[in-house]
Amino acid sequence: MPQGSPRGTYLEVSESLREKLRNGKITEALPSQAALVSEYGVSRSTIERALAALRAEGVIESVQGAGWFVAGTGDRRPLVEKVTDLLRADGVRVGDRFPTEKELCERFGASRTAVRSAIALMEGQGLIGKGAARGREVRALPVERGTQTA
Numbered sequence: 001m002p003q004g005s006p007r008g009t010y011l012e013v014s015e016s017l018r019e020k021l022r023n024g025k026i027t028e029a030l031p032s033q034a035a036l037v038s039e040y041g042v043s044r045s046t047i048e049r050a051l052a053a054l055r056a057e058g059v060i061e062s063v064q065g066a067g068w069f070v071a072g073t074g075d076r077r078p079l080v081e082k083v084t085d086l087l088r089a090d091g092v093r094v095g096d097r098f099p100t101e102k103e104l105c106e107r108f109g110a111s112r113t114a115v116r117s118a119i120a121l122m123e124g125q126g127l128i129g130k131g132a133a134r135g136r137e138v139r140a141l142p143v144e145r146g147t148q149t150a
Contacts, residue, residue, distance in 0.1 A: 009042055009046050010042075010046045010047075010049035010050040010053065011050070011053070013036070013040050013042060013046060013047065013050035014049075014050040014051075014053045014054050016040070017030070017036075017050065017051075017054060017060075018054065018059065021059065021060075021070060026070065027070065027073070028069055028070055028073045028074050029067055029068070029069050029070075029074075030051075030060060030067065030068040030069065030070075032067060033047050033048070033051075036050075051068055055068075058071055059071055063076045078118075079108060079110055079114050079115070079117075079118045080117075080118040080121045080122065082108055083104060083108070083115075083118045083119070083122065084122060084127065084142050086098075086099065087127060087128075087138060087141055087142050088141070088142060088144070092138060092141065093138065093141075094138050094139065094140060094141065095137055095138060096137060096138045097131065097135055097136075097137055097138075098128045098131070098135070098136040098137055098138055100135065100136075101115050101116065101119070104118075104119075119136070123136075125142075126139055126140050127139060127140050127141075127142060
């Protein structure tokens with residue numbers, strides 16, 4: 001990226017990113033800040049200002065610990081919510097086998113550490129537990145979202 005005035009460089013970066021969004025070169029997740037620093041040859045603070053400008057326009061949104069995304073794309077709920085939704089699926093009953101860590105990693109594109117954390121939360125809520133052999137099983141079904149228990 002050619003260096004303009006220090007004040008306007010972040011605007012050049014934000015315009016370049018906006019153009020990539022318009023052209024479909026970026027459709028959901030933006031590259032990491034480190035990758036953008038390398039790609040544009042500017043400082044991290046310049047990238048942060050460019051991203052902040054796009055966020056202020058409502059073009060992109062940040063998800064803590066996950067990065068920057070095109071606004072309104074994808075499901076960025078916490079992993080534990082996505083995994084808990086498996087128990088809300090039709091036909092799931094108490095005593096059913098719960099997917100393995102490996103299956104959950106593949107299904108949600110998450111790290112084993114993130115999956116283990118979600119499983120630990122679900123075990124703490126009493127939703128799943130150790131089953132026969134080495135697997136886990138459904139111990140309770142979650143309360144439907146939006147409903148409360150007395």
